[in-house]
Amino acid sequence: FEGLAPTREAAIAGFESGEIEIGSCHDYAAVGSLAGIYTASMPVFVVEDRAVGGGGAGGVSAPRGYCNFYEGKEPRRLNYGCYDEGVHQRLLHVNQVLAPVVGEAIRRVGGVPLRSLIARALRMGDEVHSRNAAASLLFERELYPAFLEMVEGDRAGVTETAGHLAENDYFFLRLSMAAAKVTADSIVGLEGSTVVSAMAFSCRGFAIRVAGLGTEWFTGPPPLHEGRLFAGHTEDEITWMGGESPITETIGLGGFAQACALSLQEYQGGSPEVMIARNLEMYDVTVGENPNYRIPLFGFRGTPTGIDIRKVLDTGILPVMDVGLAGRDGGQIGAGVIRAPRECFEAAATAFAARYGGDAL
Template sequence: MSDRKPSNLDIANEEAFRRMTSADPVLVDILPAREVVPGMNKRIVLTSGPALAWREYEGGQRQGIIGGVIYEGWASNADEAVALLDSGEVAVGACQDHSCVGSLAGIYTPSMPVFVVEDRASGQRAFCNMYEGKSRKRLNYGIYDDVVRDQLKLVEYVLAPTIAAAVREMGGVPLKPIMIRSLNMGDELHSRNTAASLLFARELFPSFLRLYGELGEAVQKTIELLTEDNYFFLRLSMASSKVAADLAHGVEGSSLVTAMAFNCKEFAIRVSGIDGWIRGPHAAVEAKLFDGHDESEITWMGGESPITETIGLGGFAQAGAPTLQAYQGGSYAAMMERNESLYRITHGENPDFKLAVFAYRGTPTGIDVFRVLEERVLPVMDIGIAGKGGGQIGAGIVSAPVECFQKAAALYKELYPQ
């Protein structure tokens, strides 16, 4: 046994790790963003990644913001929406500045329903909007048309109020037990949520039966939507992960990463003991594209779902999800090797999230800026791939750019000189 005295860095990182892994997220409600998300009771559209000025947004992320303005009824077409955004009559905000976390382009507007996820002990809250449905054409992938509008209205007027009624009737739904069990059923809770989505639906079934006499067809439609697609739980996984990561943020002297995110121009990380985003170039991607698409179409339009990797899920649990090789490419042997290498850059093993394939070893959790540089191993993330024309065109693995970690290490040394 070593008799080395822990350094201030060791102590700070252990505290951040403890906070991150002790989070107990519970779904307590589903409400329109304007009623519960800080700063959303005005004309504003939230989007993913570190904030940019409105005129800097481009491609699918820009189109998603425009679509959000039209969806709210503030404009009847794209030209009117752009005029409102140019004038500042409609503001653009960053999801994470409002305790939200955005999938791909994110796109929150005040009327959109959001999951309200709360840590049981601290009351820390995070919000995530709801999955639009199985169509590859979605607002968070930079498309807004009649089909997307109808999907969003179905979520707003049928799916969200029905699930909300069940959640309230139950007094909330603990999410961590679902996440733990689904990891043992082949999910990694980022690109694969098949088991978690079904387990979540099962939690609601008794309440749905009790509410059927009151809500009738809405219950039937909600069950159909919940069970027709395998990605519904992703937004709950993201909100749960943000609660945990935010609990770990702000620990003085900690070098653990508490968020990873994209916007259309860059990749960025947050570090517990450093204020603000640390920005770098886009990540490197290894993609498996859907039939009819090629690499020239790949584009970036934002994304904060790597919050799951930040707390030891997603790419940090991919060895437990062997079926992902059919979805995002590669081999299972490569997935296992990649996952095992991530233990070298993390503070510890998650006490709750376990990988059966590694003899129930806890997932590697708590990315340490300095270990990334020392080990020359970059964090990896499982993500959906967006196309320049909008929509999802594939899936794959991305590796965080080393420049973010180099900048973070330099900033840390300035803030905490030896």
């Protein structure tokens, strides 16, 4: 995509030799959905925590998280491990049409407050990981005044962009992930804390970070999943899952707000009773309830927030996450639920005891 290699084989050789540098999204304050690929020319959203620092205006800059654009509802997407001419053209469309229009609209409205938008979306049936229909429409609504101002100068671009936002229920997904990232990063390095500050996984394994242990990752085996496959697909087609999207659950959204989005049973399987029970379990492994994000079905109780490695090990309850499932030929073939493996928490607890003393846990 960037022209750094003429063929797939040349690209792989460049990675292996170190000629083409790659790194973890988390190390760059970014989050990647599933395959999680960012390259140098891709436009990104910038999400700031303006409660900290000066929001970029004088004094200390606000902490930031970054995310790229949702490519569209075509199952074959870069974030699902696909790269062909169709994917290439859609990425160019993001660069050349969508990003310039959305960027200009955001600047015209002075930025979009995400916390209040997410809170409202939870009351409208989203959990902002596997369901973002309400949040996507609320985000588009914030931009409409700017679109109306811009349409005279770029009718085709604004019309295309507004249509893209309107038809893609998952447009907001990556924004929720970036908001979660900048939130979770605020506790990294918090001395003595046993609260999880990040979760991520791949087809090779699952990993967590713990606030009081800095940026070290503690790994375990790949998570077990349960879910629902799209029509025409079978279990043996599932080849990988992964990405940084569990940062959403890290701050009490996604699987930790499943009871907000009971319609997900049609998309990823399960039943309302199971989803409610899963959500209630998460209160037993977290340190508190989020005063900003509330679950109507639970009498507007705050979402369970702050996964504590001690509570996970004491109760045996493993954190739950909503995820998409990818097929062996690339593309999304289903959706479901995973649980973080216990081994990650055991490894983190061992490291915590070594650093802070055996009685620290």
